[in-house]
Amino acid sequence: MKYASLLVPGFSSAGQPVRARIESATRTGIPEFRISGIPPARARDMAERIQCAFQMSGLRPGHKNIVVHIEGNLDAYFLEELDLPVAACVLGALGYELHGTEEGSSYLGKLLLSGHIRPLPDLIRYLVAARMLGIESLLANGSEMDTRSLSAYYRLASPGKNGHGENSADPGRSMARGRIVLCLRDLLRFSTAPPPIQPEYSDFLKAKSHGRTDGEKAPDLVVDAVPERDAHSHGQILHSFLSLNSDGDSASLPYSRFVLRAAVAAAGARHSLLCLGPPGCGKTTLAGLIYALLPPMDESELKRIFLSSFYEIEGPGRIARPFRRPHHSATRVALVGGGTPVRAGEVTLANDGLLLLDELGEFRRDVLQALREPMDSGEVHISRGHHREALPARFWLVGTANGCPCGQLGSSRRCQCTAQMVRQYRVRMLGALQDRMSIELIMESENERCDLNSVETWYNSLIGIQEDRWRQEARKAEEGRNTHHTGRFNAELPVGRCQFAGLEAEKRFQMETEGWTNRKRNGIRRLARSMADMSGAAEIQMEHMLEALRYAGLTESIVTSPENGKAPWQSD
Incomplete structure (x- = not known):
């Protein structure tokens, strides 16, 4: 034998x-x-x-x-x-x-x-x-x-x-x-x-049949001559995005400064973003802009993306991150994984890429609530009898939805919803997931524009400071001086690294966030750190904290306008 x-x-x-x-x-x-x-x-x-x-x-x-x-x-x-x-x-x-x-x-x-x-x-x-x-x-x-x-x-x-x-x-x-x-x-x-x-x-x-004779060694898989890698420039990506999604003005973007700073923070620092607004105000297009702004990949991310096999080659030498956009009829198993045998869900297929949940209000509640654990831990743990799997799920999350059941809240048309209907709609859609959304953006039909150079300045400052911080911590970890090596992005920073400069800012923060959960507070601190990085500031000042607060808890005030004659601005 x-x-x-x-x-x-x-x-x-x-x-x-x-x-x-x-x-x-x-x-x-x-x-x-x-x-x-x-x-x-x-x-x-x-x-x-x-x-x-x-x-x-x-x-x-x-x-x-x-x-x-x-x-x-x-x-x-x-x-x-x-x-x-x-x-x-x-x-x-x-x-x-x-x-x-x-x-x-x-x-x-x-x-x-x-x-x-x-x-x-x-x-x-x-x-x-x-x-x-x-x-x-x-x-x-x-x-x-x-x-x-x-x-x-x-x-x-x-x-x-x-x-x-x-x-x-x-x-x-x-x-x-x-x-x-x-x-x-x-x-x-x-x-x-x-x-x-x-x-x-x-x-x-x-x-x-046979291109080689017996005994001839199998050749290596070779590639063409590899040019030097240029510095990652998102200016060219932005201009490509503008050529497809603008009215011909390549020097500006069709969004306000308030909206674009939120988009840059979401893309550059991996903050989750919830975008509410009437149909046609540009919510889905904004998600495409965030995808175009996703940071360059490091070697470990490249390996994980190739392992997933859900990557695309966009021209010579450019590999795009995954972009997953499940339909709102997706089941819980389709989104987070499961089945027999166990299959990866959309959150795993979007690992190191963007997960866009368009029409968030149409998803089943149990499907959305299943996102809570992956957003916290970056993993999905699935158990099926004797079989267990731990799947990666570190993704950028962007959710878009109408502001109210009829969809006209924030538009020039008359909204048919009462304040109670809007509140119930929001609670059913988000529930406990709201604490995990770092940015809550309310968009309206507007004609404002923002200079493209400003967007690139914010983005380059945010990415540059994060990379410097990441390299310093990695070097300390290698030298044994830092046993708690943090993530690459601000959304993964420990709260101790996101303290405000001065006692006055801390007191104001405690007053403004009274009654909020610790998770929501920590998310605002990390978002304020990103706002400071976008401004090139070494410390989180009062202005950065107040700007972060503008993006947090905005849906608490979603009620119909007095013009509609349905409810006052104050909640019941």
């Missing part, structure tokens, strides 16, 4: 990287090919594909009884990609010498009946996962899109700065080395086993 084993990278049903182990044993006996460890129907299909690929490639196992066992908590949709590693493991047990048998190497890909290997979808995702699992080299078939993805990754990760402000090392430390194999015969080295029998190919297959 001969035995061979192999470790391969894969993904669980929840999208998390997991390691699978493949074992193969051959013995003399009745010819049979049995695969265990996966559902019987999939095992039969895999065995048929591998046997056909062997025969078409001239590889004859002879009169052998072959047993294969696959162990690992793998997604059912991923099992087809195990054809190549199972075939390689069987060939190793049969005595063939293969490329990729050295320690730290593995295989991945689905075999076609002709013996060719199908290009692996999202190859770069598997390269990152392989490196995380300790695999340094992965033999698979790639596509042109994979080359573009690698080019973009190397452009963003290699010449720039990492999260600690240091020069990044070789991006290969973040992903495994990809080696291209086009067909099963490309795996073969010189073999001490009997030479394979040449298959009877048709003329078409002869012309396209």
Whole structure:
């Protein structure tokens, strides 16, 4: 009996990287090919594909009884990609010498009946996962899109700065080395086993079958020359946004200064934003502006985004963050994850990106309340009997909704709602979620505009100060002087780092927020820190605290105007 084993990278049903182990044993006996460890129907299909690929490639196992066992908590949709590693493991047990048998190497890909290997979808995702699992080299078939993805990754990760402000090392430390194999015969080295029998190919297959001779090493997956990474400029992104969403004035944005400072704070410091207003006032367009303003990614974020496979390549060398926009009919499982087997929800698919909940008032209440734990911890914990998953859920949250049930509150049209109806609408829509919304923005139909240069100045100041603070804390953590390393953005700062300058500002804050929850108060402190950073101030002054208070608790005063004749400005 001969035995061979192999470790391969894969993904669980929840999208998390997991390691699978493949074992193969051959013995003399009745010819049979049995695969265990996966559902019987999939095992039969895999065995048929591998046997056909062997025969078409001239590889004859002879009169052998072959047993294969696959162990690992793998997604059912991923099992087809195990054809190549199972075939390689069987060939190793049969005595063939293969490329990729050295320690730290593995295989991945689905075999076609002709013996060719199908290009692996999202190859770069598997390269990152392989490196995380300790695999340094992965033999698979790639596509042109994979080359573009690698080019973009190397452009963003290699010449720039990492999260600690240091020069990044070789991006290969973040992903495994990809080696291209086009067909099963490309795996073969010189073999001490009997030479394979040449298959009877048709003329078409002869012309396209094997591009390399036996023994020729599988080449690495290479990318084009990578240019130096330019400084991340959001000015160009803003102008692109304006060309699609403005009336031709590229020097200003169609929002007031009050609205745009809230948008910059939400995008640059990861503050959650709730935007209320009548239809057509620009709520959804503002969410698109916030997405265009999301900060540049560091190397760790790039890895997580590639693992999710929900990224887009926008031109040479630019990888966009995820932008998820679930419909208001989405269920709780669709939003936060769950099911059997466990699947990632929208909050996980939006990890390190933007989650836009448009028409927030139309979502079911239980769906919205399920966001409370992910917004606090940045994770979703799902338990299903013996199976448990902890899924990442660190995202930018933007919610938009009408200001009242009829939707006309804040517009020039007459609102048909009473103050009690508006209050019930708000409570049903938000509930306990309101404490977790750092910015509550009331938009009206207006004709104000704000200079684009001001927006860029606020944004660059906010991002620059946060990055400096992040680098200093990371350096202290590496030196052992700071055991409580905080997050990258102001929304993740400890409250102790967001104290006001002067006793007068603190007293005013306590008076203005009397009766509010500690969570809401802490959110206002962090928002005031962002306002100070946008102004270039080292300390949080009274003006920054008052500005943050303007964005907090605004929905407490949502009532219909006296012009509508339905209710006074004061609440009941």
